Amino acid sequence: MSLKETINEDMKNAMRSKDTALLGTIRLLQAAIKQKEVDERIDLDDSTIIPIIEKMLKQRNDSIDAFKKAERADLVLKEEFEVSVLKGYMPEQMNLSDVQSVIDDVIKEVGASSMKDMGPVMAKVKEKLAGKADMAAVSKIIKAKLAS
Template sequence: MSLKERINEDMKSAMRARESARLGAIRLLLAAIKQKEVDERIELDDGAIIAVIDKMLKQRKDSIEQYRKANRQDLVDAEQFEADLLTTYMPQALSAGEIDAIVTAAIAASGAHTMQDMGKVMAIAKPQLAGRADMGAVSALIKARLTA
């Protein structure tokens, strides 16, 4: 079953169970997927859907941070609920050792030695890590390796 089919099935089960909060969050996700498909005139595959979910997760994290600063716990709880739901559709996160191994292999495959080669390394590593690792942390790891 594709990721999109799974999301649609979860929406139907949330409707049957009358879980309005869960249903609303799933509908937001489906709307974001549909918007991307309409904008680009394509049918999104699982990888592209994961990218949409990842973007939505980043937005939720930013919102949670802002709401905490404003002492709005009700809004923090709502955003956290959506973030938790979105996380269920993401692939299992890689361990630090697995990320390290992929970065090491990408550096070796690209023949990178300096910071100017970082783009080559990222191009090799990103497809394997997208949605499964924090790309900011991966970028910092690659920078540390190339400057050392």
């Protein structure tokens, strides 16, 4: 079953069980997917849906930080719930040692030796790890390896 079909089925199940919080989050995700399809006049597959989910996760995490600073625990809980729902649609995350080995392989493949090579390394790594690792953490690891 494709990711799009899974999301659709989960929406139907949330409607049947009258889980309004879950239904709201799934509808937000479906709206973002539909918006991308309409804007670009294409049918999205799993590989193009994952970046949409990643973007939504980043937005929610930024909101959580802002709400914590504003001491709005009610909104923090709502955003954390949405993060947990969205993470359920992401592929399994790779562990740190696997991520580091991919980075090492790419650095050797590209022949990177300094921070000037950050762009090409990051592009190749993003290609291989899209949706499987937190790209902000990956960027920090690459910077540390290229700086030394």
